Amino acid sequence: MPLLRRIDDVVWEIPASARADMHVPARVFADEGLLEAIRQDRSLEQLQNVACLPGIVEASLAMPDIHQGYGFPVGGIAATETPAGVVSPGGVGYDINCGVRLLAAPFLVDELGPRKAALVHEISRRVPTGAGRGGPHSLRGNELDRVLREGPRALVEGSGVGTHEDVELTESAGRLRGTRLEEVSERARSRGADQLGTVGSGNHFIELQAVEEIHHHEVAGALGLRQGQITVLIHSGSRGLGHQVCTDFVKRMDAALSRHGIELPDRQLSCAPLESDEGRGYLGAMAAAANFAWANRHAIAHGVRASIRDVLGAEAAAETHQIYDVAHNVAKLERHGGRELCVHRKGATRAFAPGSGDIPERYRAVGQPVFIPGSMGTSSWVLVGREGAMERSFGTVCHGAGRQLSRTGARKRVHGAELRAELESRGITVRSPSNRGLAEEAPFAYKEVERVVDVVERAGLAARVAKLRPIGVVKG
Amino acid sequence: MHRWVEHTGELELEIEASSRRGVFAEAFRAIRGLIASEFRGPAQDHAVELSAPDGAALLADWLAELAYLAESEGFVSERFESLELGETGLSARLEGFTGKPPHLVKGVTYHRLTLEPTGPRWRATVVLDV
Numbered sequence: 001m002p003l004l005r006r007i008d009d010v011v012w013e014i015p016a017s018a019r020a021d022m023h024v025p026a027r028v029f030a031d032e033g034l035l036e037a038i039r040q041d042r043s044l045e046q047l048q049n050v051a052c053l054p055g056i057v058e059a060s061l062a063m064p065d066i067h068q069g070y071g072f073p074v075g076g077i078a079a080t081e082t083p084a085g086v087v088s089p090g091g092v093g094y095d096i097n098c099g100v101r102l103l104a105a106p107f108l109v110d111e112l113g114p115r116k117a118a119l120v121h122e123i124s125r126r127v128p129t130g131a132g133r134g135g136p137h138s139l140r141g142n143e144l145d146r147v148l149r150e151g152p153r154a155l156v157e158g159s160g161v162g163t164h165e166d167v168e169l170t171e172s173a174g175r176l177r178g179t180r181l182e183e184v185s186e187r188a189r190s191r192g193a194d195q196l197g198t199v200g201s202g203n204h205f206i207e208l209q210a211v212e213e214i215h216h217h218e219v220a221g222a223l224g225l226r227q228g229q230i231t232v233l234i235h236s237g238s239r240g241l242g243h244q245v246c247t248d249f250v251k252r253m254d255a256a257l258s259r260h261g262i263e264l265p266d267r268q269l270s271c272a273p274l275e276s277d278e279g280r281g282y283l284g285a286m287a288a289a290a291n292f293a294w295a296n297r298h299a300i301a302h303g304v305r306a307s308i309r310d311v312l313g314a315e316a317a318a319e320t321h322q323i324y325d326v327a328h329n330v331a332k333l334e335r336h337g338g339r340e341l342c343v344h345r346k347g348a349t350r351a352f353a354p355g356s357g358d359i360p361e362r363y364r365a366v367g368q369p370v371f372i373p374g375s376m377g378t379s380s381w382v383l384v385g386r387e388g389a390m391e392r393s394f395g396t397v398c399h400g401a402g403r404q405l406s407r408t409g410a411r412k413r414v415h416g417a418e419l420r421a422e423l424e425s426r427g428i429t430v431r432s433p434s435n436r437g438l439a440e441e442a443p444f445a446y447k448e449v450e451r452v453v454d455v456v457e458r459a460g461l462a463a464r465v466a467k468l469r470p471i472g473v474v475k476g
Numbered sequence: 477m478h479r480w481v482e483h484t485g486e487l488e489l490e491i492e493a494s495s496r497r498g499v500f501a502e503a504f505r506a507i508r509g510l511i512a513s514e515f516r517g518p519a520q521d522h523a524v525e526l527s528a529p530d531g532a533a534l535l536a537d538w539l540a541e542l543a544y545l546a547e548s549e550g551f552v553s554e555r556f557e558s559l560e561l562g563e564t565g566l567s568a569r570l571e572g573f574t575g576k577p578p579h580l581v582k583g584v585t586y587h588r589l590t591l592e593p594t595g596p597r598w599r600a601t602v603v604l605d606v
Binding site for chain 2 (some may be wrong): 069070071074094130187254266268405407
């Protein structure tokens with residue numbers, strides 16, 4: 001068990017001296033209770049492995065929702081310095097730009113009333129979940145190229161899907177520059193072409209929620225949130241296209257490690273210098289996959305609005321606005337402390353403080369919105385980034401509650417049908433193609449989101465704005 | 477034999493067999509269990525040729541290929557024929573049917589990836605991102 005020393009109220013550190021191959025310390029944001037859960041799996045060992053990446057600066061960081069992943073822990077952050085540092089596809093993960101988008105409807109939970117079940121059903125009918133193919137927006141040739149280059153903007157301008165305001169209210173305006181389409185393999189293209197507008201499986205979902213508590217009225221007003229309002233949280237990513245980009249580049253960089261003189265404690269951390277052919281190629285292909293993911297959530301939101309139109313009318317659909325969309329699996333070139341860094345966020349969310357030029361103008365005074373989903377059946381949180389994040393975590397916070405129980409372990413404790421009945425009895429309408437998948441995402445498989453959010457706030461990384469209570473869920 | 481080991485976020489597969497070839501056969505059976513489909517459509521078959529820098533990476537590629545065909549072609553592999561297995565390459569003919577397999581596997585990772593002889597047996601470990 002690695003030696004952890006306490007730095008302050010909610011920060012713990014394994015010194016760089018703990019292992020000969022660590023270049024920097026490994027640092028965890030957590031309270032004592034969460035730390036106990038974190039110690040139960042290999043996540044701290046994985047965090048130490050990340051501290052061995054060439055060119056890593058400051059520390060390998062973990063958010064309070066950290067859990068064991070592959071290569072990087074989920075909830076891990078690593079910043080490498082250009083041009084000597086590396087980029088690691090495993091530091092982003094297979095689901096490139098997996099993320100969440102929050103929509104706010106113009107009606108309250110009481111006004112929705114008995115039409116809730118119909119709305120959840122309509123969303124489940126319109127937006128494909130589970131299996132990989134058969135999305136509502138099949139793309140071919142130039143259409144796919146344009147989405148890979150421009151993200152959701154291509155859907156607004158090419159097909160009238162969504163609005164320019166949606167694009168503006170998306171992290172990086174839904175578009176990473178520097179795409180290299182020639183680095184996106186034919187296999188990746190074929191996996192993604194039919195999957196735009198689909199949720200996928202695993203922990204992906206569309207959740208219907210009601211604003212239960214407002215913690216910061218001024219900021220909530222700026223975001224357009226009010227007590228009792230209906231919101232819709234969409235969690236998905238780049239589907240098979242992103243999975244294949246990661247597969248291709250882990251293999252390619254693994255083969256080039258010795259040529260670059262890089263030795264690693266875990267093969268899944270395979271990486272390449274940012275300025276190498278492999279490094280530039282990955283960043284270009286990853287940018288294309290990230291743009292695809294933003295377009296995917298944009299297309300899913302279009303399906304949600306169409307469902308609202310069918311159940312509650314055209315006016316309700318037209319007045320359903322996007323609050324924001326954030327990525328939680330991505331690597332981005334950013335400036336921190338006067339340096340240009342490649343910030344890897346693997347299950348971690350960008351959370352820039354007020355005043356950042358990277359935040360849409362309408363939110364610049366209040367900070368970047370961040371969404372922290374709880375588990376299915378527990379509340380989610382809206383927060384905004386604070387200065388502490390810029391000082392302590394490269395402008396980053398957590399991405400969810402964080403798993404604490406394996407999928408098998410969850411299935412041993414509850415049957416999907418049983419869980420479905422329990423959620424329904426608590427007023428949460430459930431649509432899921434798989435009882436097995438439902439059981440794997442049972443609330444007890446996750447840590448308490450309240451504790452995770454509490455640590456983030458105590459650390460000064462972000463501030464609570466509103467708590468969202470689930471009333472319906474469409475599971476992937 | 478194979479077994480799925482507890483892993484907080486993903487699926488970890490442990491395989492033991494009497495030969496290296498046996499590990500690849502057992503890996504096939506493990507993935508076949510993940511991509512089972514109640515719906516049974518027309519028969520399909522696929523020729524597969526793979527190469528990798530070493531045996532462990534070749535095993536990862538073998539699993540990735542089966543998962544890819546399930547996702548992209550709805551192909552449910554039931555058996556393989558004429559498996560030619562070298563140190564860093566393999567070829568095989570896969571037989572099965574068009575189904576509606578679940579698409580659980582995002583990627584076959586290199587995390588703690590091993591394929592090695594242990595005494596008279598062969599063992600392998602592979603972690604899948606799901």
